[in-house]
Amino acid sequence: MKKPAVRTKLVEKRSKKAGLPPGTLVYVGDKDLGPIRITYMDYDEHNFHEEQVKTIEDCFAFKTTPTVSWINIDGIHDVRLMEKLGNHYELHALVLEDILHTGQRPKYEEFDNYLFVVLNMLSYNQENQAVESEQVSLVLGPNYVISFQERVGDVFDQIRERIRNAKGRIRKMNADYLCYSLIDAIVDGYFAILEKVGEKIESIEEELIGDPTERTLHKIHSVKSRMISLRKSVWPLREVVSALQRSESPLIQATTGIYLRDVYDHTIQIIDTIESLRDMISGMLDIYLSSISNRMNAVMKVLTIIATIFIPLTFVAGIYGMNFVYMPELKWKWGYAAAWGVMVSIAVVMLICFRRKKWL
């Protein structure tokens, strides 16, 4: 029974910085994540440039250029780099703290010159069959998006392709559309997780009909734990998307509204599915429990049938094993046969009784 990743992380990290002044930048995640990778994509309808830069200062110019820029930072464990970035882009100290302090509840905050979104990016790791959770923080400025990820690897590759190849409308649209696209990709990732869970649930259902064992129970429990984690991520996600959609910030254009509504619909769909799956799982638990009872019933029946048939027979045999001097039956010629007759009759009567009770 693996411990559900998200919960433990959440419970463990907080206390590392309890009591520190708010806005103190402390990275709370794993320390051995290697160097930070900074990449950017800068584009408008006609031009496109993509590069991996060495220092964060290389990205400072994008704050004011009219083209749309997407600065992606893989790795957030370099506190000094974060401070420099925060100062240049005028991010609030608490925003920087939230970016570094992974394990955040998804949230959305609106500032005068930028919007700040924190999300959990879930992905299914095929190797160790675990759901991996990573905090993605997005800062949406007038013509730039900065995305912060805990480590290299994300669900944004298709978006990068679309930007490179000018596929769809993304190159014609503004930074808010880019931000929407990133959120949409993350939300789509949840569906993939739900599919995996759905498959797992189906395989458990098959086990339940066949021959459920204690392992089945632990599987049910593990799926349930995963649903609890998922649910904890998705409900605030819905709030975030809803707030974005209802936002009146000038940073989000009216035309993007319908796309955000679409994402919002997806989050509702995810929530619906999760709630349904939870109902399924609780039903499976009931089946498991009653299948245990049923099996116990079967065991008991076997014992009862065998015992109730043979106990009286053994008694009869015991009777004629007694050593009384005066026992007339013992000397009868057909005594032995008669004893067998009695015993067979008892057994037959018993069997008829059991058949009537439908135990056989």
Place this chain on the structure above:
Amino acid sequence: MKKPAVRTKLVEKRSKKAGLPPGTLVYVGDKDLGPIRITYMDYDEHNFHEEQVKTIEDCFAFKTTPTVSWINIDGIHDVRLMEKLGNHYELHALVLEDILHTGQRPKYEEFDNYLFVVLNMLSYNQENQAVESEQVSLVLGPNYVISFQERVGDVFDQIRERIRNAKGRIRKMNADYLCYSLIDAIVDGYFAILEKVGEKIESIEEELIGDPTERTLHKIHSVKSRMISLRKSVWPLREVVSALQRSESPLIQATTGIYLRDVYDHTIQIIDTIESLRDMISGMLDIYLSSISNRMNAVMKVLTIIATIFIPLTFVAGIYGMNFVYMPELKWKWGYAAAWGVMVSIAVVMLICFRRKKWL
């Protein structure tokens, strides 16, 4: 135990198009559905025309004619056809995407020149005794309704009859009334499903009073799963109808409002019924579980009665089967008879005890 159709579909399809730009038209359903069938009905109070057309272009004129037109498209797997239609009727890219992307949560969206409604049409397939779910998308324009279905066959035949024969007020009313009629027919279809479920529940209740087996449990589970699916369809349906009813779009006339309120009442009634049935089902599970316990109790009693009567008797017989040289009872004349007496007494006392405990 069949896997509940709606859930699985929902969970499976999403990921096929994860990461694609929004508005990309991808059909996600089964591919082998045969040719698309396009039919239309064009009518006003005095005229009526019905035809099955070959190309979608034949229906383009209806966008502006003053008569009411109902264009029905059975089969949505022809992406190019959809694009042509969408361009002509000025449908938003996301609307087209939702139409193609079956497995949607029921939804309602309002645009300047049309309203868009997605619903699940449920029907009970008598052959394989399964509930079939199909996504129906409706586009309501000023004087036309376009309906999209996944395949041929629907619950609209009575409406067609009413239009053909000018039965009721439908020929006198506008396109919004036609749209209402279609929604009403779909909602009425839910009642048919609920009846089937109701019958199933009653048959299970009878099994429960009679002789519940493990199959009964799986039936309960299967009904429960169906209720979970139904519930997932109906709650958003209620929201859709409620939004339609409260809509202030000029496309819906004031006189249609009361009809929509009527449909809304029906959705509430469906929800009430589902919630009550769910309560019923959970009660049935309790009965099942306690009937297992009761049966185990019965088995145990039989075993206990037989064993507790014969074990002491066998012991007595064992005593006098011992081979001690000096055992005075063995030589008594009435020893054997006395032994029988002792044994019969024990048995009678036991039986009296059991009767007192009400085990017999």
Place this chain on the structure above:
Amino acid sequence: MKKPAVRTKLVEKRSKKAGLPPGTLVYVGDKDLGPIRITYMDYDEHNFHEEQVKTIEDCFAFKTTPTVSWINIDGIHDVRLMEKLGNHYELHALVLEDILHTGQRPKYEEFDNYLFVVLNMLSYNQENQAVESEQVSLVLGPNYVISFQERVGDVFDQIRERIRNAKGRIRKMNADYLCYSLIDAIVDGYFAILEKVGEKIESIEEELIGDPTERTLHKIHSVKSRMISLRKSVWPLREVVSALQRSESPLIQATTGIYLRDVYDHTIQIIDTIESLRDMISGMLDIYLSSISNRMNAVMKVLTIIATIFIPLTFVAGIYGMNFVYMPELKWKWGYAAAWGVMVSIAVVMLICFRRKKWL
């Protein structure tokens, strides 16, 4: 286990008219209800007239007379009569449909010149010990109330007496007060049902303390089903009364407001009681289940005590029943007595053990 009346009715009837145009008058109830009975009471503070009429036309004059008129129609299966009435009193087609289409969810609708209320009238049938449910529809006009019932017999007799004898303030008040009185009488009828349920629950509680059997479980289940039905009636009832109370229609005078608030309080009280009783019932189920377990425990203890005492004894007897040539104990003078000694000791030790474990 009776099937709960309200649920089944609701589930069954709908589909009879699926697909018909809205407003089509189809009576969906039992067909063999005998002739329709139309009675009216016409009164003001000083005058009173009561009569049973033959044709509905005899009641048409009351639409405009300044006196208060209560037209009561027992039996709604005459569709033509309904149509005539509806035309004269200008009732909306959907209102007529709701009146005929019994099994409605309680509802309230406001029209310009009349208010429409649908309620479930519950009464306890002493003969077959069942709760009977009947749909009562009320139309409140400026100076008349029309009430529609499925069959003869209702809870309004005391109101009739009060009108006849000018008891209380009813003769001094307007039609809205009459309408309130009818609703109040129906709501009071729910308390009678709750009392019956309360008595049933108390009798089940006594069974539970005494000697619960499988019948007790089915009683619990049956009460629970009844509560589910009741609950389904009462929650919408509360909404109806609440809407009436908050209504700003000129048909309801300000002075009637406080009376409606009183009825509203009663519906809340009914809901509170139902929810409490539901809690009670679920507690009773727990007791039942654990009493089964306790009984199984008792059975098992008896078996275990008998078996664990006698099995070792029988073993000892078996030992000395062996036929080995060289068994010194067999030839001892006190061998037999010693064997008895051993066996008694074993039994005593066992009994002490059981007493320590508090099994005896």
Place this chain on the structure above:
Amino acid sequence: MKKPAVRTKLVEKRSKKAGLPPGTLVYVGDKDLGPIRITYMDYDEHNFHEEQVKTIEDCFAFKTTPTVSWINIDGIHDVRLMEKLGNHYELHALVLEDILHTGQRPKYEEFDNYLFVVLNMLSYNQENQAVESEQVSLVLGPNYVISFQERVGDVFDQIRERIRNAKGRIRKMNADYLCYSLIDAIVDGYFAILEKVGEKIESIEEELIGDPTERTLHKIHSVKSRMISLRKSVWPLREVVSALQRSESPLIQATTGIYLRDVYDHTIQIIDTIESLRDMISGMLDIYLSSISNRMNAVMKVLTIIATIFIPLTFVAGIYGMNFVYMPELKWKWGYAAAWGVMVSIAVVMLICFRRKKWL
């Protein structure tokens, strides 16, 4: 298992007056409560007068005197007296009905010249260890409070002392403060009940750790029933206090607002405690149920150990009790000893097995 007082009362009383015109004064409680006791306290900052009067007319003057007057009526079964009082103080007929009709849900109503509050006063009767519930109705006029109780005895003695001795600010304040004080005393009474329930729960928890019996279950059930009753009283109580606090009636002065908020906080605290206790209780039920299962497990283990050790031994003994003519072992010199050896070996192996399974 006592039946929970509040529920039964509520369910039983209603039907006694079903169908009567609203505002009919009928006393529904016990009839043999002795004479009615009317007392009053009349005071301002400097003067104080207290008296028990014979006729209700003696209290009529207080309606207009500028001093604060508290008229307390113990016993509400004298309908004529109530009518006289109601006429003089201009109470609405429905208010009088609510006062007489005990078993009301706590409620608050605002009239032009007075406020009306109905509460349940709970007290713990030390003698028969039961919670006693009594309806207290309060009428707050411009400078008087009239309190109605079902019988002599209440939780107001400390308030009387404070008025007599001019303790605290009560003598300096207005009638609304007096009314608040009475409500506060009633709410404080709930805490006393909760303490009793808390003690009961703790004693049950101890039983659960020690040796739970079927009586423990019935205790749990009884506490649970009491919580259900309490909860039914407290939730509407919260609404009453909340409505009072938010009231804009000129009868409640601004300075009293903060005191009412304090009472409101207390009701919330009571609700929180009740909900927590309910959670506790449901946890206790789980423990009880699993302790039954555990005990059954223990019983089964004893049976299994004894049986599985001795059954094979008895078999061995049975073998050598057979009377075959040709059985070589029987004639061996060490046959008997060898048989013992086999039997002891079997027993030892069994014991080792059981130890490995941790059954011993």
Place this chain on the structure above:
Amino acid sequence: MKKPAVRTKLVEKRSKKAGLPPGTLVYVGDKDLGPIRITYMDYDEHNFHEEQVKTIEDCFAFKTTPTVSWINIDGIHDVRLMEKLGNHYELHALVLEDILHTGQRPKYEEFDNYLFVVLNMLSYNQENQAVESEQVSLVLGPNYVISFQERVGDVFDQIRERIRNAKGRIRKMNADYLCYSLIDAIVDGYFAILEKVGEKIESIEEELIGDPTERTLHKIHSVKSRMISLRKSVWPLREVVSALQRSESPLIQATTGIYLRDVYDHTIQIIDTIESLRDMISGMLDIYLSSISNRMNAVMKVLTIIATIFIPLTFVAGIYGMNFVYMPELKWKWGYAAAWGVMVSIAVVMLICFRRKKWL
């Protein structure tokens, strides 16, 4: 099974002062807490002074000084001191009552010249492994914060350090920021408790997979009780922080708003975690219960296997132990061997059966 601290305290204390006039200062906690310790910190950006004072009067000057002052009072059992302080700082009598009356529900109240906040400070006592709860009351004036604690020792040490060393922005900010910092520290303390609970839950999960005993159940129950207490503290905490954040009091500056929002997010995160942990716990209970059933199953299987194998064998042996004179088998040369053959065959058949049923 420890009784959950918070609940009992809450339930017990109330009644000590039932009936007293509101605003009466009565200390309800333990009496033997030693002398009261009063300390203050007075600072602005450039100056800092810290001192422990003897009499409360030494702190009276801070009411008007322009510097920010934090007066901390450890111990609230000196009623007279409280009165003096209350008079000088013009605290409402009910506020003083709430400060003294520990066991309050967290609350927030707004007055013209100060804000009042009551919180529960939770800390984990490493020694006796218990969660300790202490009421902290905060009064925020224009340029001072007064904090009241039940006893010496708190979670504020890091804040003191930050003030002393001018770390972070605290010395540059106003009293409202100090107040926020205190609340933040208390909320952070909840995370520490959650971690401990998380660890406990993980250790229980391991026990559950391994070998759950009755102690495991009591651990689950104890964690569950703790969660109930926590939950009761946290929900009102959320309301308090939310009210603070939305407050429009001039005592809270706009710049502090974002920090309060941050605290609010933390409370939401705590609530999410608690709800998830509760779900976990209920899942663990299910596992525990089914592991009991599984073990019973295992016990039953052993018994059944042994019994069903040997009972028939013993019967066979019993047959040939009978003493009939005419029993031909007994005289056969291979009779004995044949009997063994029969017995071995029976055993083998039985074993094959069991293997088929997967019992072995």
